[in-house]
Amino acid sequence: MFAASFRLLFHAKAHVAMTTESTIIACACGAQYEREERTLPIKDIGLFECVDCGARLEIWSGRTVPMFKRVKADAAHKRSA
Numbered sequence: 001m002f003a004a005s006f007r008l009l010f011h012a013k014a015h016v017a018m019t020t021e022s023t024i025i026a027c028a029c030g031a032q033y034e035r036e037e038r039t040l041p042i043k044d045i046g047l048f049e050c051v052d053c054g055a056r057l058e059i060w061s062g063r064t065v066p067m068f069k070r071v072k073a074d075a076a077h078k079r080s081a
């Protein structure tokens with residue numbers, strides 16, 4: 001049963017991978033981010049640092065840039081955005 005539902009989930013994810021492919025990035029401090037790549041019409045240079053601990057998770061330069069979205073942790077409510 002578990003294997004079957006996993007395969008279904010994987011299939012659904014692969015289906016949308018044409019436009020957006022999201023992966024989960026986990027920082028050493030335990031924070032998790034959903035990462036998606038976007039292609040911009042112009043070049044962009046930037047970096048992403050962990051909101052919690054400040055660790056540099058990625059640096060990019062080019063038209064394909066990652067977008068990070070914080071994945072809500074169980075009961076972590078440290079910051080009020």
Ligand SMILES: [Zn+2]
Pocket residue numbers: 027028029030031050051052053054055
């Ligand atoms: Zn961190």
